[in-house]
Each structure stands twice: as structure tokens, then as C-alpha cells.
Amino acid sequence: MYSLVKKLTKVIIGTVGLGVIGLSGVVSQPAYATDGGASSDNSVITVATKDQLPGTKSPDFLYGRGMVTEHQSDPAYNGRLYATSEHYVTGTPSFVISESTDHGGTWKVVGEVKDLNKGVGNRYQPFLYELPEKVGNMDEGTLICAGNAIPGDLSSSSIVLYKSTDHGRSWSYLSTVANGGKAVMGSTPGPIWEPFVKVIDHKLVCYYSDERDQTHYAQKLVHQVSNDGVNWGSVVDDVDFNNSAARPGMVTVAQMPNGKYIMTYEVVNSGEWRTNFKISDDGLNWDSSSEGTRLAYGGSPYITVLPDGTLVANTAGQGDLFVNKNNGTGTWEDVKMPMDDAYSRSLTALPNNQVLLVSGGRLKAPDSTEDNILTSMVYDLPAQYHRATVQFANQPTSLAAGKTANFTVKLSDSSAADFDITTDDAQDVTVEKQADGSYQLKVNSNFVGQKDVTVTATKKDDASFSANFKVSITGQAAPTPDNNNSTNTGTTGTITTPSSSSQATTIKPSTTQPTTTSQPAATKKFKQFKVYAKTGIRVYKGVDFKHVVKSYAKHSRTNAKTFIVTGKAYSKNGALRYKTAAGYITANSKYVANLYYQTAPKKVTVLAKAGTYEYTKPTFSKANRSTHLKKGTIVKVKKLVKQGSLSKFVLTNGHYLTANKKLIIAQP
Template identity: 60%
Template sequence: MKLNKGKGLLFSLGVVSLGLSLLGGINEKVSANSSTPITTIASKNQIPGTKSPSFLYGRGLVTTHTDKSHNGKLYATSEHYVNGTPTFLIFESLNNAKSWKKISEINDTHNFLANNSPWGNRYQPFLYELPEKIGKMPAGTIICAGNSIPNDLSRTSIDLYFSKDHAHSWQYLSTIAVGGHADVNTTSNGPVWEPFVSVIDHKLVCYFSDERDKPLHSQKLSHRVSKDGINWGNEVDDVAFKEPAARPGMVTVARMKNGKYIMTYEVVNSGEWRTNYKISADGLNWNASDEGTRLAYGGAPYVVTLHNGDIVANTDGSGDLYINKNNGDVRAWQDIKTNIPLAYSRSLTVLPNDDLLIVSGGPLKAPTDPNSNDLTSTIFSFK
């Protein structure tokens, strides 16, 4: 969630804590196994026009549903802060994250100002590889959902782009949700934020944060479903707190080994700044009034399921990982200590061997901070 202040963007995080205090279900700490050295994907000095904080909200992807010549490639993107019109930069690694190369950028080709200049692909990109055919897009197609926002931050539009050539070029496909001013202080016609995309029951599902239901809900979590990636169904609420000021946000979802789905999300303006989670039988029906179970202090979470069935999550309150070997049972969480720095909305990508690709845009920074973030990656192994 972002808060517009004057000329820049600050971030509204509720009760900010640099340390992570674990709650109820996390009852055991496990030492880290190993991680590869942190690799720089991109830095301010490498890309002209980059301004502070340079990079935030890192996202990663591994291809596993295309042909043999392309399976196993790694991709990364993030928010990229620039003096001009922002785009989503796409980076590729062919050597398991030892090095990265910029191969493309996703320009805003859909939303334009009166002078025909594009708004810009500004916030919260999310990369995803289709595991099966959706509409006219074959399995292995790489898609990217992200937030298009003009320089005056007056509007928000979660748009979907797709690539026919393994992320080397991009085309606009559809708009998933549109909202108002990119500012959490709006009292009406609020923005939409933070898309997360998955295929469930042969359909494309996009979860997102929704501020358009004020004053009943300062923010809630919703989703829309599409059979073809172009036409989207009605919005369905997934998390909506009774307390109007509460702000559940930054949703991620993973299918567990028992076939059910786990959702993680941050909670702001409702007691502790924390991450909650809850479970759905089908990934589409979440009982929106269920506010979930507290997992840990800290927000901007991410959750994945390893091929062996273990659930792994993190938040931006710590560099630690949290593992659950029993389908999200509240009593089964373990805290895995790592030497990986904390980061704002650090993404986890499960590799074919059950290692994790961790892509980081660095810690939360205001535009007035003189220090810039690098976009980085590391591989964490549980072995």
C-alpha cells in the first residue's frame, strides 16, 4: 500500500517494526541451511534515469511449462523508479541466477493522457507462466499483471500483458480492474493495487487489493476470474474486515499438497502490523468475513508450496522464512533463520529441485532517501 505525500511516495505500514515477533503457531526455530551469494540483477548506475528508491517489490519466475530449450530459465522484474515514464524491466538468467541480463521492458501501450503520452507501468508487477492453455495463449506463455498509473497518480489500472517469445517482447491483453487516485487517503473512488495471478480450475484468477468500497472498507481483497485472459467476471470479495479502517492487502496464494489453497496477506490499521493467512477448499471461495489467522508480525508477505508439499512464507519484518509441513496447521509453523536481508515484498519462486529463488527490491524507502536499492537475487536451499 502506498501513500502519496507531496512530490513523492511514502508507504503506509501501520505499526512499523524492524524486528519480527513471531506469534502463536510458530513454535520452533530452525537454523538456515544454505544460500548462494546475493547477485545484483540491476542497480541505479546501470540504468540511466533511475532515481531513488530505484527498485522495490521484486518478482521472480522460473519456466517449467514450455519446451526443453526454454524450461529452467529464470526471469525477474520489479518496480523501477525513473525520472520519466516508468516501465517494467524484464531480466533473464540462463545460469541459475549467477548473472542476469535485461532482455525487454513492458511499456504502457494501453493508457494515454490527452497529449498521447502513456501513463506508465508504475507499480506492483507480477510475472507468471501459464501451466496450461488459457484462451488463445498456450501453456508456457509468460504474462505480467501490473499497475498502470500516470505521473499525477490520479488513476490506477491493473493491466495484463503477455509475451509470445519468452519475455523478449510484450503485448497488452486486457484490463482487470480500474480505480481512482493512487493514495490511501482518498475518501471515495479509491485505487486498486497489488495483483497476484494464478490458474485455478482451468481459469485465470487475479487477486488484488481494492479501495473502492469506502467508507465501508478502507481496503479489502478481491478477485476476478477469466476463461481467456480477456473477459473478466464479477469481482468477488476474499477478505473484508468488519472494522472499516482495517487494510488487508498484498495477497499471495498457493495450492497445498492436500488440494486446498492458502492465502497470505498483510493487515494494517487493525491492531498489530502483521501477516494473516487463511485456507480455502478451492481457491475461489474464502468467506470474506473470516479475517484469518495471525502468522507473524510484519507485512508484504509471500507464500509458496514446495514440490514436496512444504509451505514456505516470508514477510518484510525479517529475512527469515517460515515453513509448515502440515497443510497450514496453525501448530506446525517453524521459523527458519537465514542470513538473507529483509526486504519489502520479497518474492519466493520454487525451482524444480525445491530450492527457492528469492528476488528482492530491497527495504522500504521513501523517495527522499538518498540511498538507492539494488534489485537482487539469491538461491536458498533447504537441503
């Protein structure tokens, strides 16, 4: 791939004609975080230098890649950042894995992906990925590293996958997706380049650049699919231009709020060097003959989607970011930021709507005598560039049987919008739009008990704009008559008393003897609790999962679908199910988890974009609010206390903090 770099750096971009090479600017000198963590946001932080890794030689690092963990079974390992890159050494190359436990403030090496299969070295184009669900025998949270295994003489190219089940500390060979020819552009047989891995429709998909079909194309973009990460299906074309000399390359793919997928890739075509994108309904069918739409000039692009639905992209040739708020349609805004561009600078969406950038610096030839530094930045995209979100005002947190409460809903940018408002328990809580544009919630006057109900607002013309809030509803049962104090009048009559099942029990006393009412044995009430969906999930009508009531797409943890578990049941084959107001869901911990922490970690980090509050008392009222904690803030925990189905943390300063996993995340 790099055999022509020296020559290319002497010519103008318009005459390059080699799309997989992205020329870039010079990386700025890194700033070092003084105290790490969130205070280092928007600063360039050093991940690695040649002095830190013995045996490193110029150009040291290229092709930086980042990742954040969100699906680890041990909550202490969620929210950690990881980085890797091409690493140039005097011996056999490998991909060095660095980890940050303080939100990108500092980094340390924790692992190394060595070539355990071909023995030639993992040389070019690494890519890091965390499985969001189980694939084959690999559990959710398994880390994947893809890359190009290439010998020192560049005589072959192979896209290989490795996996780690111990948080990047050790890596084992998983599979070879495909094999190609000599790792020099235009060679025969042609090489393969630049893997990008993603789970789509419960399968592992590997996209990559392919020069093997040189009879028809200088290069094209393709993908292969695997059910288990080991066995790979046939090659499917994604981008193959009508111009056989064109070179689409360096593909990245992300899913948008509307459920569709967007692909970015660079194009070198008739002297033009640019980044294009196109959109697919399912991420697997891309209309390969379509060249797509130009996003920006410059190559080696990358795209990600923030939890709030904002699309963020970048290219080489510019240090800017490009953002889009409307599922890839309309305007892409140009955002200036304090980090220089680089050869294939990666973007990773963080749970708090920030962006992790990892840069290996400007493009250099393998025999360059200049040094690159591997750097990172956690970037806080200015508020005006974020996609609008659905916001509520005056929404109630609790409501008694027979009572009503009004609330309003709007988009955060105040643009015109009409909403559908629904609840997940229409039997007990109804909602009606009022003449003034507000919405009124009403609790059934016959409701008895206590439970939480979810109220959801969805924009009518675009269901990707959606949000919800919880309201706790309560209702008291009618008092039970004291039958033992009744006086028998000697006439036949009836006494009606509520039973544990809320059904009336009719008793006919004798005309000659006093009668006492025998109450049925009390049934132990199920203690309700809340769970959130860790991945896409379906609600079924019955415990045997034959009829789907509703499907929910996977969302980030902060926007995950939540359910109130009102009971438990077992399928015919013995699988545990959770009963909810809408139907039955799986109880498998790979798919759902308790919404509230049940044990106290040593410290937690705020995930919520709007932050959250410390409270001086366990009752979370406005009067008891203390410090507002911004997203990314880390606080120390003393213990956990429970209030019904809720959990709260007691901090070391004596204040209280929510233990809701959508708002905070545990740290080691």
C-alpha cells in the first residue's frame, strides 16, 4: 500500500489516482492532561510515542483507531477507552492495545495483538470493535481486532480477526476473512485492504477494499457475512464504479436514528479526491453501481453516530468535523475543532454524546525517517451542532388514582413538531391532547397498588425523534369491613369483602348463628423492578415467544428501552421470561439488565448528557438538590441504599446520587 508514497507526496492530489492513500496535514504537538479525566476534554493527549515502546522505528505510528466499551458483563469495565494503530518496529509488527480508565486523560499499554496464525506480522490497518450481542460462541462484550497480516516483503495480504475476552489483555486468533495478493497497489493478483467490522441483523459483517477483480475494477468495496465470526460467506459488492479506473476505499459504516445505515468511503476518480456516502435500509444492500453523494473533499474518511442521533464525519485534508442532524439528508455543517487532521483519523461515539478521536498522524512511507505520535482527543461537540432532542416540561413524577396532570413536549431547537404520545399501560394511564397544546395524563380511578408507567413522545413525521419519562402511579384499596364486630340480625343477607385478587367474595350468613368471614390466604405480592434493554429486543404475547407484539431497536445505554417487570414466568422449555405491561420479554442477562445498580462500586462517572444532581437527602426533590454534576464527572461512592425498587448511592461527602445505569456508570 505504501510503495508509492514517496512519489505521491511530490505530486498534486489531482494526479494521485490512488484512493486508498489519504494525504493529510501535520499533527500538532500534543497537550498533556494535568489531572486526567473529563478536564482533558478538547485537548490533544499522547497515547504512545517511540520512547514508550522499545523497538519502535520511524514512522512509528499510522492509522489510529479507537473504541469504547459498553457491553461488558462486569460494569467496572464499561466506559473504558481503547486505542491502537499501525506500529512500525525493527522486528515483526503487531497491534499494540492502549487503555484509558479516566475518560482519555491518560493511557497505558495493556495488550498486544500478535500474528498467531500466519507468522508474518499484523502490519496494516487495524480496527477495534466490541460485540454488542452474542455472535456464535462469542459472548456479548467480546473485543474484536481486525487487521491486515502482511509479510515484510509485502508478498501477500490477509484480513484476519482476533478476539479478547479479558478486556484487551490477551488475544487469540479467530479467523481469516479473505486472502489477497501482494500488498502493493495495482499488483497482480490484487491485494485487499482496510477492514471495518460491525454486527448487523445478529451477524458479523466485515467490509473491506478489494483489488482482486482487476479485470473490471482498479478497486471496489465489498463485504462478507459470518454467523459465528469463523466461517465467512461469499463476497458481496458494495461500491463498484462504472469507471474501472476509480478507486473507492476506506469504508466505514454506522446506523442512523431512523434505523438505516450510512456508509462513507473515499473516491479517487478522474483526478478528483473526495469522500462520498450512501445509505442502505439494512446495511447489507448498497446498490453497488451507485457512486453515492459527495460529503466533502479529501479522503480517508470516518463516520459515527452519537447517541442523540447526530451524524459526525471527518476526512483527511481538513481538521474539521462534518455533522448532519437529519439521517444523512440535507446540510452537513462544517465544525472547526482543536485537532489537526491525519491519515485516517478514527471517530468513536461515546455514551455521553462526546466523540473520541484517535490519530496516528500524517501519512508517511514505511521507510520514512520522520516520527509520528499516536494521539487522542475526547471532543465535546458544541451544543448548536447536536441533533434536536425531544424535551418534556412539567411532566409528573408521581400521580394518584383518579388524578390528572398536564405536561408539554417540544423539540430542543424549538422547531415545529407534532407528537404521538403513548403509555406502556393504557389500561391504567391514559393521555389526551388539550386545546392549549399540552397533554393530560389521567390515572384510572380504580387502580390499586403502585407501579411505574412509561410515557413516550414520538415525532409524527419522523419516529427517530423519540423520548420518554416515567411516572409512578399509586392507588389505595377500599377499606375492608370488620365483620367480627357485625351483629347478626337473624335475617339472611350478604357481606362483600375484597379478596387478595381484588375480586368480590360473597358470603351468605346463617339465619340462626353468627358467621365470621374466612379470608383466603394472602398471596405474596411480586416485587416489581425495572430492567433496560442492552441490545435490540422484542416483546411477545406469550411466554413461548411465538407472536411478536413489538420490536425495539438497539440504542445506546443512555437511551435504552426500559421495562417494568411485573412478574416472572417460564416457557415450555424452562426459559425464564419477564412479564411486562406490554407482554413478555427475555430474562437473559445478555439482553436485559437491572436498571439500578444492586451493589456499590468505588466510584461512578456521569453518563447523562444533561448531567445529574447530588442531593442532600435520599428524597430527590428540587429542594434537596445540591451540586450539579456534568457528564464525565467522576465521584466516589461510600455505599448503596435501596428505596423500594430504586437504588441510590451515598457518596463519600454524605450526599445522595441516583444509581440508575442510564445516568451513571461504575468505574473501578
